[in-house]
Each structure stands twice: as C-alpha cells, then as structure tokens.
Amino acid sequence: MKLGLYSITYLGIWCRGRALSMPEVVERAVSLGFDGIEIDGKRPHGNPLDWDDDERRRFRELCASRGLDIVGVASNNDFSSPLPFQRRVRPGAGWDAAATPPGLGGVRELSDLHSRPEGYRV
Numbered sequence: 001m002k003l004g005l006y007s008i009t010y011l012g013i014w015c016r017g018r019a020l021s022m023p024e025v026v027e028r029a030v031s032l033g034f035d036g037i038e039i040d041g042k043r044p045h046g047n048p049l050d051w052d053d054d055e056r057r058r059f060r061e062l063c064a065s066r067g068l069d070i071v072g073v074a075s076n077n078d079f080s081s082p083l084p085f086q087r088r089v090r091p092g093a094g095w096d097a098a099a100t101p102p103g104l105g106g107v108r109e110l111s112d113l114h115s116r117p118e119g120y121r122v
C-alpha cells in the first residue's frame with residue numbers, strides 16, 4: 001500500500017495560505033514523506049482539459065524524478081445530483097491513459113458525493 005497526498009489538501013480552501021500549484025504539491029508531498037500523490041481531477045489542479053499530452057508527460061517525469069507515484073485521480077463527479085451536468089462531467093476520465101505509465105493507481109469516482117434529503121430542491 002502506498003500513502004498519497006491528495007492535492008485538494010492544498011487547493012486553498014482547507015489549508016492556511018495560498019493554493020499550491022501541482023509542482024508545489026509534489027514538493028510538499030516529498031517534504032512530508034508521502035509515497036505519491038492523488039490528483040484532484042478538477043480545476044485548478046487536475047482537469048485533463050487543461051493539461052495537454054506534453055504537460056502530463058512533464059508532470060509524470062517530475063513525480064518520477066522526486067520518487068513519487070501518481071496513486072490516483074479523483075474525478076469528483078456527483079452521480080446523485082439532480083443537475084444533469086454534474087452527473088455527466090467526468091474530470092478524471094482524461095487521465096486514464098494519460099497518466100500511465102508510470103504508476104497511475106486508478107481514477108476514483110464518487111457514487112454519492114452528497115446525500116440528498118427528501119424534498120431536496122436545486
């Protein structure tokens with residue numbers, strides 16, 4: 001089992017200070033002793049629409065050079081949402097082929113990001 005730092009940790013919402021770029025997340029993971037990183041598959045970190053093949057290759061090379069695996073990508077879609085666009089969007093999908101090789105652990109998709117109470121309305 002590998003322990004990976006989830007990039008959403010440094011998205012700028014749950015940490016004190018500014019959001020970190022993905023190369024900065026890599027350096028933080030190294031400094032904290034993690035085995036790898038899990039990429040948050042949405043903006044600003046890991047939306048595959050924002051990363052062309054060359055950028056993904058350079059990022060894989062950066063991780064490898066620092067001894068980190070890409071242990072997964074979190075797609076964060078919400079299949080339980082009443083909003084169709086939230087059910088269809090698959091931010092992590094572009095990483096399936098793009099992050100291998102080396103070492104993509106998989107794409108994590110959530111089947112119910114938020115439970116919907118009875119009478120829920122958008």
